[in-house]
Structure formats: C-alpha cells, structure tokens
Amino acid sequence: MNETAVLAHLFDxxxxxxxxxxxxTGLSKPTASEVLRRLEEAGLAIVIGHESGGxxxxxxxxxxxxxxxxYTAAVSIRDTGEAAERPALAAAVANLAGDVRxxxxxxxxxxxxxxxxxLADAVAELCRKGRVPRRRLLHIVVGVPGSPDEATETIQYVDVPGLSRPHLLAQIRERLRTDVAFDNDVNLAAIAERAHGVATDVDAFAMLWLGAEGVGFATDLDGTLLRGAHGGAGEIGYLPVPPTGTNAVDYQDLVGGIAILDLARSFGLAEPTPHEAVAAAVATGVDEFLKALGERIAVGLVSAVVLLDPPLIVLAGEVGQAGGSxxxxxxxxxxxxxxxxxxxxxxxxxxxxxxxxxGLRSGLSAVRERVLSSLAVPTAATS
Structure with missing residues (x-):
C-alpha cells in the first residue's frame, strides 16, 4: 500500500x-527510503538527478x-468517406510519461x-518503429466511428464496410493479445479536448464532430462522458430534422460530408473534400456559404441546447477545424x-x-491504474 501511494504521487x-x-504520504523517513528502494529494485522508480541544497x-x-x-497504444479507425488522401487507420504508442514513441x-x-x-499488423509495426517491447504494451484503446457494444461484441451505427460484422471486438482482442478497450471516436476526441483544448476549465461541455464523412456528438459532465445505456449517446446523425427546403430526413443528410460538398458546389466551391471546401470559403470570403452551413449545423444543435443546456459547445472534426472562428x-x-x-x-x-x-490519454490512465493495482497487496510496512 505504501508503494502504491508513492508511485501514484510520482505518476501525478x-x-x-x-x-x-x-x-x-506522511511516511517516516526509514519507511520512505525502504519504499523507494523496493520501487527502484522493481524497476518502477528511477533517480533522474539530484537537488542542490547548498x-x-x-x-x-x-x-x-x-x-x-x-506502454499504451491508441488506434483510430477513420470514416474517411470521399477523403481518399486521408489514411483510414492511424496509431500511436506512448510510455507511462505520455511521451509518444x-x-x-x-x-x-x-x-x-x-x-x-x-489492427494487429498496425500494432506490430508501431512497436517495431518505436522499439517498444511487445510484452510491455499493456493496453490498447481503439477509437471507432460508431458505438462499440460489448454485449454483442459488435460495432453499432457504423457505415464503414467490414466493421459491422458479428463478434468483431472479440476477434480484435484475440489478435492483439493484450487488454483492449473500444470507444467511440468522438468520445475520445472529447477526452482530448478536456485535457488539451478549449474545455480544460469548464465544468461540462458538449462536442459536435463534423468529420470528413460523418457527424457525431459527445457530452462531458465534469470529466465523465455520457455514453448511454447501449453506448449510443451522441449518435446525432440519426436525429430527424424538420423540413428545411431540402430532401433531408435526418441530421446526417444536412451536415454529413456529401451534404456539405453539395452545399459548397451550390456556392461555386468545387473542392474535393468537405473540409477543403470550408477552408476555401474561409480563405476567399464566401460568407453566404458559411452562413448557410451555420444554419444547418444549428438545426441539430438546438436540440442539444434545449435538452442539455451545456455551458459550452465545441465544433471539432476536420470541418470544425477548417471553419475556425x-x-x-x-x-x-x-x-x-x-x-x-x-x-x-x-x-x-x-x-x-x-x-x-x-485514446492515448485514456490508455495512459488505464495502464497507470494497472501498474498501481499490481502493487496494491497487503504489506507489513507501516509509517
């Protein structure tokens, strides 16, 4: 227990x-010295320098x-749609300090x-490139453009061919041979926004993800994500929308990648991807297109505003980044x-x-908890 407490402080x-x-910790001097000696012997703590006391x-x-x-790794499976220049799978591996290898x-x-x-081939290449011993990769977080359902071991609400097949989650775990957690990609993006973005100092916030192809939503309540009973919280693309002068039947048909491209072309913007069209509108001052897109985005957001009343909504994804202020x-x-x-x-x-x-931040928390849990056994040491 003393070792766990000391190592937790070193992590934090x-x-x-x-x-x-x-x-x-309140430990006595002899006990603290003994705990640090044991952690050093176990390879869990190291001396990185000395403090000059003068x-x-x-x-x-x-x-x-x-x-x-x-180590922990994160894998992002992307719904790239027509954005063929963007690889469909990205991955990263980091050590316990969060340094990406x-x-x-x-x-x-x-x-x-x-x-x-x-995924197995990508993780193997990742470990090879980062010179990470495979046995030390203790946890992998896989972000998917849908809702992982652990009860059925499938990915729900996903439009990427091959990802909706039965028992896919179990098959991936079997191939990766370590702890694997699956999460919605927008939920993971919200975790990153809470840690590194514009939502670091708010009690709660919501995120609207406007991606290359799909649209998603995440709700953060004081650092806890609202996931729903079946993991489907935030599937805003299925939200029915009122008549808007188009043939739209749900929110995806208004602000999905194809819809944004069609809208952009009506304003003379013939870019190949949604985010490039939005970036071109920003660069050339096609404000009427941005206004029309803003109107479409607001159609879905108003439901979230009146139901959740979040203090902040973050526009994210490739389109959100390209549109900026x-x-x-x-x-x-x-x-x-x-x-x-x-x-x-x-x-x-x-x-x-x-x-x-x-994904890396989520995985880092899981790996640190696993290391700490391995130490959390009764000992005779006291303070």
Whole structure:
C-alpha cells in the first residue's frame, strides 16, 4: 500500500525528492527510503538527478516513475468517406510519461482486409518503429466511428464496410493479445479536448464532430462522458430534422460530408473534400456559404441546447477545424435565432489528431491504474 501511494504521487507529479514524498504520504523517513528502494529494485522508480541544497551533506535524489516500464497504444479507425488522401487507420504508442514513441498511418480498405488482421499488423509495426517491447504494451484503446457494444461484441451505427460484422471486438482482442478497450471516436476526441483544448476549465461541455464523412456528438459532465445505456449517446446523425427546403430526413443528410460538398458546389466551391471546401470559403470570403452551413449545423444543435443546456459547445472534426472562428460565429448567430439560452460556441483548440490524443490519454490512465493495482497487496510496512 505504501508503494502504491508513492508511485501514484510520482505518476501525478512527475519528479519528487524523498522529502517531498514523505510530506505527501506522511511516511517516516526509514519507511520512505525502504519504499523507494523496493520501487527502484522493481524497476518502477528511477533517480533522474539530484537537488542542490547548498548546504553540507549529499544532495537529495530526485525520483521519477520509470516511464519505460509499460506502454499504451491508441488506434483510430477513420470514416474517411470521399477523403481518399486521408489514411483510414492511424496509431500511436506512448510510455507511462505520455511521451509518444511512434506514430503511423496506414491506408487500408476494411472492405478488402480482415479488420482484426489490419489492427494487429498496425500494432506490430508501431512497436517495431518505436522499439517498444511487445510484452510491455499493456493496453490498447481503439477509437471507432460508431458505438462499440460489448454485449454483442459488435460495432453499432457504423457505415464503414467490414466493421459491422458479428463478434468483431472479440476477434480484435484475440489478435492483439493484450487488454483492449473500444470507444467511440468522438468520445475520445472529447477526452482530448478536456485535457488539451478549449474545455480544460469548464465544468461540462458538449462536442459536435463534423468529420470528413460523418457527424457525431459527445457530452462531458465534469470529466465523465455520457455514453448511454447501449453506448449510443451522441449518435446525432440519426436525429430527424424538420423540413428545411431540402430532401433531408435526418441530421446526417444536412451536415454529413456529401451534404456539405453539395452545399459548397451550390456556392461555386468545387473542392474535393468537405473540409477543403470550408477552408476555401474561409480563405476567399464566401460568407453566404458559411452562413448557410451555420444554419444547418444549428438545426441539430438546438436540440442539444434545449435538452442539455451545456455551458459550452465545441465544433471539432476536420470541418470544425477548417471553419475556425468564421464558422463558429455563423453557428452562434444561427443558434441565437432559435434559442434564448446564449450557449457559448467555440472551435476546437486542437490541431493534432484528437482521437489519437484522447485514446492515448485514456490508455495512459488505464495502464497507470494497472501498474498501481499490481502493487496494491497487503504489506507489513507501516509509517
């Protein structure tokens, strides 16, 4: 128990002296020294330097958790749609300090290859590139463009060919041969936004994901994601929308990738992907297109606003990133005409792959917990 407490503080704070650890844990000097000795022998703690005290006697050693004792990986399966230039699978591996050891992107077609085999090959390449011992990869987080259902071991609400087959989750776990967690890609992006983006200081927020092909939604309540009874919370693409002068029957038909491209072409923007069309509108000042897109986005968001009343909604995904503040302002103005709540709208603060970042953060927490749990056994040590 003492070892667990000390290692937890090293995980949380990074670098501590023996004196720091005694103050944090209340352990006596002999007990703290013995605990650190055992953690060093087990390879879980290392000395990374010495603190200069300026007085007589040896300088105090500075300890850190050994970041190479275990690793976590994140894999993002992307619904690329027509964005053929964007590989359908991305992966990254990081050590216990969160330092990324390797990243890869793989242009696979899940309709032509076994998804479990594709993930296994990607993880093997990731470990090879990052020089990560496979036995130390303790946890893998897989982000999917749908809702993982652990009861049926399938991915629900997914439009990527090959990913809806029965028992796919179990097949992937069997091939990867380690702990594997599956999560919705937008949920993982929300985890990253909470940690590194514009939502770090809010009690709660919602995220609207406007991707290359699909649309998704995530709700964060004080750091806890709302997932729903069947993992389907946030499948906003299925939300029926009122008549808008188009043939739309649900929200996906209004703001999905194909719909955005069609809308862009009506304004003379003939870009090959949705986010490039939005970026071109921002660059060339086609404000009428941004206003029209903002109106469409607001049609779905108004339901979330009146039901959840979040203090903040973050626009994310490739389209959200490309639209930036111009699209944010268009959405905010459209919402003001539909609800009096004055919900704050922001564009994402992340420019990196948010799904991978969220997957690594989620996996890091799981691996640290696993390492700590392995130490949490009764001992005779006392303070």
């Amino acid at each position: 704070r990074g670098q501590l002296t023996r004196g720091d650890l005694r103050e944090l 007085g007589p006697g040896p300088n105090a050693a500075i300890y850190s958790a050994n970041p190479e004792v275990a 390797a990243r890869i992107e793989v242009p696979v077609a899940f309709s032509d290859i076994d998804p479990a085999e594709a 111009r699209l944010r302002d268009a959405v905010a103005e459209a919402l003001r005409t539909r609800t009096p709540l004055g919900t704050k709208i922001e564009c994402t603060g992340l420019t990196d792959d948010a799904v991978l970042l969220g």
